[in-house]
Amino acid sequence: MPVLDRWAPTALDRRGIAxxxxxxxxxxxxxxxxxxxxxxGSQGAAATAxxxxxxSLYDAxxxxxxxxxxxxxxxxxxxxxxxxxxxxxxxxxxxVTRALLFSQGAAPAxxxxxxxxxxxxxxxxTVSGRAVTALVRQYTPSSNIGLNIQSAITLGGDLDVNGNxxxxxxxxxxxxxxGYQAVQSAYNSNVTTNGSGGNKxxxxxxxxxxxxxxxxxxxxxxxxxxxxLVNQVLGNKTLASIIALVPISxxxxxTGTCQFRSGSPLANRPLFSGTMAITDSIxxxxxxxxxxxxxxxxxxxxxxxxxxxxxxxxxxxxxxIVEGNFSLxxxxxxxxxxxxxxxxxxxxxxxxxxxxxxxxxxxxxxYDQCKxxxxxxxxxxxxxxxxxxxxxxxxxxxxx
Amino acid sequence: xxxxxPSFRPRGRAGFTLIELMVALVIMGLLTTALWQIxxxxxxxxxxxxxxxxxxxxxxxxxxxxxGDLRAALPRGVVRAGDAELELxxxxxxxxxxxxxxxxxxxxxxxxxxxxxxAPATTASGLVVNTSAGNVPDWTPRPAVGGGRGFVTAxxxxxxxxxxxxxxxxxxxxxxxxQFTGTNFPVAxxxxxxxxxxxxxxxxxxxxxxxxxxxxxxxxxxxxTFTMTPLAGPIPAQDSLxxxxxxxxxxxxxxxxPGTDVAILDSLSRIKVKVVTQSSGQYQGRSNxxxxxxxxxxxxxxxxxxxxxGVAGAPC
Numbered sequence: 001m002p003v004l005d006r007w008a009p010t011a012l013d014r015r016g017i018a019x020x021x022x023x024x025x026x027x028x029x030x031x032x033x034x035x036x037x038x039x040x041g042s043q044g045a046a047a048t049a050x051x052x053x054x055x056s057l058y059d060a061x062x063x064x065x066x067x068x069x070x071x072x073x074x075x076x077x078x079x080x081x082x083x084x085x086x087x088x089x090x091x092x093x094x095x096v097t098r099a100l101l102f103s104q105g106a107a108p109a110x111x112x113x114x115x116x117x118x119x120x121x122x123x124x125x126t127v128s129g130r131a132v133t134a135l136v137r138q139y140t141p142s143s144n145i146g147l148n149i150q151s152a153i154t155l156g157g158d159l160d161v162n163g164n165x166x167x168x169x170x171x172x173x174x175x176x177x178x179g180y181q182a183v184q185s186a187y188n189s190n191v192t193t194n195g196s197g198g199n200k201x202x203x204x205x206x207x208x209x210x211x212x213x214x215x216x217x218x219x220x221x222x223x224x225x226x227x228x229l230v231n232q233v234l235g236n237k238t239l240a241s242i243i244a245l246v247p248i249s250x251x252x253x254x255t256g257t258c259q260f261r262s263g264s265p266l267a268n269r270p271l272f273s274g275t276m277a278i279t280d281s282i283x284x285x286x287x288x289x290x291x292x293x294x295x296x297x298x299x300x301x302x303x304x305x306x307x308x309x310x311x312x313x314x315x316x317x318x319x320x321i322v323e324g325n326f327s328l329x330x331x332x333x334x335x336x337x338x339x340x341x342x343x344x345x346x347x348x349x350x351x352x353x354x355x356x357x358x359x360x361x362x363x364x365x366x367y368d369q370c371k372x373x374x375x376x377x378x379x380x381x382x383x384x385x386x387x388x389x390x391x392x393x394x395x396x397x398x399x400x
Numbered sequence: 401x402x403x404x405x406p407s408f409r410p411r412g413r414a415g416f417t418l419i420e421l422m423v424a425l426v427i428m429g430l431l432t433t434a435l436w437q438i439x440x441x442x443x444x445x446x447x448x449x450x451x452x453x454x455x456x457x458x459x460x461x462x463x464x465x466x467x468g469d470l471r472a473a474l475p476r477g478v479v480r481a482g483d484a485e486l487e488l489x490x491x492x493x494x495x496x497x498x499x500x501x502x503x504x505x506x507x508x509x510x511x512x513x514x515x516x517x518x519a520p521a522t523t524a525s526g527l528v529v530n531t532s533a534g535n536v537p538d539w540t541p542r543p544a545v546g547g548g549r550g551f552v553t554a555x556x557x558x559x560x561x562x563x564x565x566x567x568x569x570x571x572x573x574x575x576x577x578x579q580f581t582g583t584n585f586p587v588a589x590x591x592x593x594x595x596x597x598x599x600x601x602x603x604x605x606x607x608x609x610x611x612x613x614x615x616x617x618x619x620x621x622x623x624x625t626f627t628m629t630p631l632a633g634p635i636p637a638q639d640s641l642x643x644x645x646x647x648x649x650x651x652x653x654x655x656x657x658p659g660t661d662v663a664i665l666d667s668l669s670r671i672k673v674k675v676v677t678q679s680s681g682q683y684q685g686r687s688n689x690x691x692x693x694x695x696x697x698x699x700x701x702x703x704x705x706x707x708x709x710g711v712a713g714a715p716c
Contacts, residue, residue, distance in 0.1 A: 020428070021427070021428060021431060024428075024431070024432065024435070025431070025435065028435040028438070028439060031439060032438065032439065032442055035442055035443070035446055036442070043449075043453065046453070046457075050460065080571045080572045081572075097512070097572075097573070098572065099511045099512065099570075099571070099572025099573065099574065099575055100569065100570055100571040100572055101495065101496040101509050101510075101511060101568070101570055101572075101575070102496040102509070102568050102569065102570065102590070102591045103568065103569030103570075103571075104569070104590075104591055112591065114496050114591065114593065116494070116510075116511030116512075116572070118511060118512060133494070133511055133513070135494055135511075135593065393593075393700060394491070394494035394593060394595065394700060395471065395472060395699050395700055396472045396491045396493075396494060396513075397468050397471065397472055398513065398514065
């Protein structure tokens with residue numbers, strides 16, 4: 001019977017150097033990896049935190065500027081509150097908060113406002129990080145047209161009268177004050193008559209220094225230059241600044257060549273029908289260098305870059321301002337006032353004999369202060385003066 | 401009877417021989433030495449990198465604070481501009497005057513800001529007002545150190561809904577009204593922009609044998625001596641902080657530094673700052689150095705408040 005060998009080696013008895021070496025190597029490797037991980041991890045975290053903070057600051061700055069510029073170009077006033085802005089070219093978002101620090105004036109008077117705009121980045125749906133604040137000033141001009149009308153016809157250019165059936169009455173027809181002279185003209189405006197027969201000024205009546213006037217005495221040939229007369233009647237504003245108060249929906253074209261077709265922010269406006277819509281108390285028509293035919297309306301009608309003609313039985317209640325010529329024929333009636341600037345271009349006096357007011361047929365121009373006031377009030381209610389913004393200033397960085 | 405004996409072991413199952421042990425020890429020694437070298441070089445690398453990070457962090461921290469302050473600097477707010485020193489009026493809050501003030505009292509509305517920004521704790525606090533009624537601002541009084549500037553000595557919360565601020569029409573979350581007391585205040589009318597500031601000084605100085613970049617935390621009661629605190633460091637030498645000054649839109653470099661020349665200070669448009677920092681510790685007797693620089697456009701140097709869009713010449 002075999003004797004068991006108590007000392008026979010087993011697998012556990014097979015000692016070698018491999019295991020200790022491997023363990024040692026493992027320990028060293030672990031140390032190295034840990035070191036590298038700690039180093040690179042802390043470095044990475046520090047770098048990421050710094051990059052986040054820097055990005056947050058610049059996001060806030062660009063978000064604030066984007067908001068202000070967008071509002072300024074759209075000529076919109078700021079509103080109190082907060083909104084979200086996406087940083088251009090990225091998907092990062094910034095919360096822009098507006099606070100009104102100072103407000104002076106109320107429509108239709110000019111309005112001045114000082115705003116504090118604060119911007120802060122949005123990270124993981126939470127407003128956090130570095131914020132910036134800056135001040136912006138906004139100005140909204142008055143929506144009042146502010147005309148200073150002192151006659152039934154304000155004449156920047158010349159006046160040609162053909163025929164006798166031309167009634168111009170500066171006496172107020174609505175009972176609020178006596179009124180003015182029939183015509184007020186620049187010192188170098190020429191009033192001429194054509195044709196034969198009768199006194200063509202017989203139907204001119206007005207008021208001067210409380211006394212009724214008739215005939216040529218009803219024409220006030222002022223000592224004003226055309227520029228001075230225009231400044232006076234437009235209340236020291238330019239025609240362009242008045243037109244800027246009118247919303248785009250009240251602007252029209254007369255021909256295909258039109259400043260209101262020139263693209264953003266002006267829409268491709270349709271052609272003017274010749275009559276102001278019943279809902280419109282303001283209309284601006286770009287004459288495209290031609291003559292706009294008007295068949296009726298009420299309120300304030302402005303013809304820029306062209307002349308105007310009223311013919312047939314046209315009835316207009318209010319004020320017509322024309323940059324170029326007037327041509328009145330047939331039996332039109334204007335109750336309110338006519339203003340002929342006889343100008344070509346913005347605020348530029350053109351001593352052009354073509355800028356005449358040629359009148360033929362039976363025409364009535366009756367000064368009416370009530371109609372003038374109503375037209376100017378309607379203008380104020382429908383005007384939308386653009387808001388202008390200053391550049392940002394008073395920047396400060398906030399650390400939350 | 402068994403053929404094996406308890407005292408006999410086959411050769412293959414015997415213990416290590418001396419030679420085996422020695423060979424193993426030699427191999428282990430070689431491996432250990434190699435590993436030690438690797439660990440040691442790793443350790444040296446880590447130490448070196450740590451020092452470099454230390455120096456980098458120093459430079460980064462210094463530049464972060466400095467450039468942030470410069471970006472916010474008030475128009476006409478640089479008081480002293482040297483090669484290695486800079487004093488400027490740093491905004492604590494921008495607001496709008498409520499009006500009705502005097503040379504010793506002013507009430508203003510402020511946008512939502514940290515409340516500590518409105519605490520005029522020291523005589524380093526002052527205020528300026530844009531007293532211009534037109535588009536070209538006129539910030540007064542100049543925040544130069546001395547008797548001419550508008551010192552703020554105390555502040556108290558005011559009622560936004562009561563006079564004189566109630567007529568401001570102010571609206572918005574977090575708006576605050578404060579009444580300031582002090583001296584040399586310009587008479588501000590309602591709507592004029594007010595800046596409450598703290599005078600800040602940057603310079604370098606030596607302490608415990610090392611150079612440090614310092615920033616002030618306030619002034620003493622005389623209003624002329626700054627209380628300086630280390631901001632970053634150590635830096636290798638006195639010239640390790642360098643400011644370079646540029647004027648106008650064309651950024652014309654001013655050499656030498658403007659110092660206290662008011663005409664040049666008023667036209668400063670940008671400031672470049674260069675910082676060299678060193679690690680706080682050493683490895684094998686050597687320090688690490690890091691150089692960093694940044695140029696800052698003084699964006700609050702607003703030449704005009706004219707409206708940028710809309711009707712030409714419209715007042716703002």
